[in-house]
Amino acid sequence: MNVAVAKTGKGRAVSDLFTSAEGRLPGSTAVTAVRREAFETYERLGLPHRRIEEWKYTDLRALVGEVLPLAAAPDAAALKRAADAVKTHAIAGARKLVLVDGVFAADLSDVKALASEAGFKTLRETLEKDAGLLKTTSTDAVIALNAAMATDGVVLDIADGAQLSAPIQIIHIATAAAASAFTRSQVTIGKGAHATIVESFVAAGSKAYQVNDAVIVSVGDDADVAHIRLMDDAPDAVNLTSHFVTVGANVKLKFFNMTTGAAVSRLQGFITLAGEGSELFANGVNLLQKTEHGDTTLVVDHAVPNCVSREIFRAVIDDRAHSVFQGRIIVRPDAQKTDGKMMTRALLLSDEAEADNKPELEIFADDVSCGHGATAGALDDSLLFYLKARGLPEKQAQALLIQAFVGEAIEQIADDSLREHVIGIAERWLERRS
Amino acid sequence: MALLEVKDLKVRVEEREILHGLTLTVNEGEVHAIMGPNGSGKSTLSHVIAGKPGYEVTDGQILFKGEDLLEMSPDERAAKGVFLAFQYPVEIPGVATMNFLRTALNAQRKARGESEYSTPDFLKKVREVSKSLNIPQDMLKRGVNVGFSGGEKKRNEVLQMALFEPSLCILDEMDSGLDIDALRIAADGVNALRSPKRAMVVITHYQRLLNYIVPDVVHVMSKGRVVKSGGKELALELEASGYAQFEDAA
Numbered sequence: 001m002n003v004a005v006a007k008t009g010k011g012r013a014v015s016d017l018f019t020s021a022e023g024r025l026p027g028s029t030a031v032t033a034v035r036r037e038a039f040e041t042y043e044r045l046g047l048p049h050r051r052i053e054e055w056k057y058t059d060l061r062a063l064v065g066e067v068l069p070l071a072a073a074p075d076a077a078a079l080k081r082a083a084d085a086v087k088t089h090a091i092a093g094a095r096k097l098v099l100v101d102g103v104f105a106a107d108l109s110d111v112k113a114l115a116s117e118a119g120f121k122t123l124r125e126t127l128e129k130d131a132g133l134l135k136t137t138s139t140d141a142v143i144a145l146n147a148a149m150a151t152d153g154v155v156l157d158i159a160d161g162a163q164l165s166a167p168i169q170i171i172h173i174a175t176a177a178a179a180s181a182f183t184r185s186q187v188t189i190g191k192g193a194h195a196t197i198v199e200s201f202v203a204a205g206s207k208a209y210q211v212n213d214a215v216i217v218s219v220g221d222d223a224d225v226a227h228i229r230l231m232d233d234a235p236d237a238v239n240l241t242s243h244f245v246t247v248g249a250n251v252k253l254k255f256f257n258m259t260t261g262a263a264v265s266r267l268q269g270f271i272t273l274a275g276e277g278s279e280l281f282a283n284g285v286n287l288l289q290k291t292e293h294g295d296t297t298l299v300v301d302h303a304v305p306n307c308v309s310r311e312i313f314r315a316v317i318d319d320r321a322h323s324v325f326q327g328r329i330i331v332r333p334d335a336q337k338t339d340g341k342m343m344t345r346a347l348l349l350s351d352e353a354e355a356d357n358k359p360e361l362e363i364f365a366d367d368v369s370c371g372h373g374a375t376a377g378a379l380d381d382s383l384l385f386y387l388k389a390r391g392l393p394e395k396q397a398q399a400l401l402i403q404a405f406v407g408e409a410i411e412q413i414a415d416d417s418l419r420e421h422v423i424g425i426a427e428r429w430l431e432r433r434s
Numbered sequence: 435m436a437l438l439e440v441k442d443l444k445v446r447v448e449e450r451e452i453l454h455g456l457t458l459t460v461n462e463g464e465v466h467a468i469m470g471p472n473g474s475g476k477s478t479l480s481h482v483i484a485g486k487p488g489y490e491v492t493d494g495q496i497l498f499k500g501e502d503l504l505e506m507s508p509d510e511r512a513a514k515g516v517f518l519a520f521q522y523p524v525e526i527p528g529v530a531t532m533n534f535l536r537t538a539l540n541a542q543r544k545a546r547g548e549s550e551y552s553t554p555d556f557l558k559k560v561r562e563v564s565k566s567l568n569i570p571q572d573m574l575k576r577g578v579n580v581g582f583s584g585g586e587k588k589r590n591e592v593l594q595m596a597l598f599e600p601s602l603c604i605l606d607e608m609d610s611g612l613d614i615d616a617l618r619i620a621a622d623g624v625n626a627l628r629s630p631k632r633a634m635v636v637i638t639h640y641q642r643l644l645n646y647i648v649p650d651v652v653h654v655m656s657k658g659r660v661v662k663s664g665g666k667e668l669a670l671e672l673e674a675s676g677y678a679q680f681e682d683a684a
């Protein structure tokens with residue numbers, strides 16, 4: 001059979017993406033083989049499009065077109081700009097781990113302060129020894145591309161019983177325009193540990209860049225974890241992120257995602273509740289304007305009995321923006337007494353705003369309590385009028401009600417300075433509204 | 435000086451005319467009462483003055499301090515000094531009362547080109563006013579009107595009135611749902627705001643409220659018009675004879 005060379009939208013061969021980057025991709029020969037195989041998977045599949053069921057609402061061929069070449073490793077000027085961005089986006093008191101254009105920046109990170117609290121390596125370091133972190137059983141093209149191209153990431157190991165005094169903040173900073181950064185990280189949280197992990201995505205003056213990130217999380221028994229992701233990339237950027245989370249027994253895991261940036265974004269999370277008695281609370285907020293497209297896709301797999309999962313996804317959609325929420329709850333045959341619920345709430349600020357919502361329940365056990373619900377609507381006119389009658393101009397009245405809507409999700413963040421940080425990001429989004 | 439002049443106002447809601455040529459003049463320093471049976475258009479009048487959407491003014495005009503009020507957005511009217519204490523104040527979950535009060539006050543001041551209140555000045559002012567109205571501080575931390583009793587909601591309206599210092603206060607059925615003690619507190623709050631520069635329009639179905647807020651002028655409204663005006667004794671007359679005589683006249 002004759003296989004035509006797949007071309008990108010601009011006529012470049014797709015394989016150029018890999019061959020031109022290969023010299024810069026870290027790892028042993030074993031790693032290179034894994035990367036090659038992953039790239040072949042990606043080449044075979046191409047960017048996901050609407051006829052792939054999981055990507056029905058987020059057709060990357062139409063929305064993104066092509067994957068941009070690998071960003072150059074940051075030079076001194078780029079690191080200088082990144083350092084300024086760190087000052088703006090760091091959470092007070094947090095331990096910072098900074099990735100600039102997909103490369104770990106030790107000088108901008110708090111490696112020393114972290115050393116007493118958690119084990120830390122870079123992905124680059126681990127790939128010198130083995131390819132384990134790049135291996136995946138997924139058949140998703142975006143994930144395969146990430147395995148092929150990942151340049152760096154953080155590998156965190158939080159010991160059993162560790163009680164982290166401050167959040168760990170992983171900051172992804174883009175300084176290179178019209179280029180891609182590929183990162184892959186792993187966070188292992190020991191039994192009984194208490195930790196707050198924050199991931200921030202920001203731009204340092206960069207434009208039209210692409211991010212492809214993957215995070216592998218494993219949470220040990222009895223741990224108490226807050227995992228917060230704040231995606232505030234440049235308005236013309238692309239951010240594709242995949243999370244693989246495995247949860248032990250009697251865990252409390254609070255996940256929070258807020259999307260305030262990127263022209264096109266997707267967070268796809270695959271969470272397996274693998275130990276009994278655990279509780280997952282997932283809260284998401286998509287704040288979208290202009291023609292932004294924000295997709296949150298979450299698969300929660302109840303593999304064992306007696307776990308609780310709660311997902312509440314809020315979207316505030318302005319102008320001609322498009323928000324997508326796909327939630328699937330899988331309850332395996334053994335997973336009796338599962339309590340799994342998901343809810344989406346969309347606030348439509350314009351007639352052309354669009355919200356797609358695809359909840360799916362795949363239930364193979366009989367003694368469970370599962371469900372989903374959805375609401376969508378505009379701001380309440382009678383509340384708006386009350387505020388205006390008290391002197392608030394239209395935009396300010398709207399802002400107050402939007403803050404109230406989003407605040408219900410944000411107020412569940414326990415750490416004070418982190419919560420203030422998140423409120424600040426939401427307020428800046430409101431100020432950007434035209 | 436005339437503060438509010440409503441001239442031959444005709445208003446439609448959903449294709450139906452509710453106000454059929456209403457005329458009313460309120461001067462600075464005066465307290466006017468508007469009385470009338472349910473459905474006579476009292477709330478409609480108050481909403482049109484405040485600028486609520488959904489009302490179509492087909493004829494007539496409303497002047498406030500000589501300016502055309504109907505040309506202004508609701509927030510512009512508020513900044514100019516129009517205040518409507520709602521018959522049914524809405525609940526706004528997630529917007530803390532204190533934050534709302536400060537945002538609203540500063541928005542009005544900004545629109546008037548005045549400087550914003552400093553935090554200590556603002557807090558001092560709120561504390562003074564809420565104390566006189568018997569509003570506990572923890573109520574101000576809650577969402578606007580969320581979980582407030584009927585009396586608390588009305589007191590919250592009077593609190594805003596005291597804070598914003600409007601020149602025209604329209605009180606729509608302030609007495610509805612209030613027991614006598616709650617009514618007295620709210621009425622005392624309103625009376626404390628009477629001043630030669632400020633006018634009030636007290637809308638009520640019952641004469642009872644007018645024992646506490648004594649008006650200078652009483653108007654009787656029926657079927658979308660003012661059908662009779664007089665002194666405060668008109669309220670007592672109505673209490674004795676009812677609205678039936680005016681309904682025939684209208």
Ligand SMILES: Nc1ncnc2c1ncn2[C@@H]1O[C@H](COP(=O)(O)OP(=O)(O)O)[C@@H](O)[C@H]1O
Nearest residue numbers: 447448452470471472473474475476477478479
């Ligand atoms: N939003 C509305 N839609 C349709 N009819 C309305 C609306 N609001 C008021 N009305 C009608 O207008 C008339 C006057 O109502 P309203 O101003 O509330 O009277 P009042 O306050 O004197 O009791 C009533 O017949 C009422 O049914």
Ligand SMILES: [Mg+2]
Nearest residue numbers: 476477521607
């Ligand atoms: Mg009424």
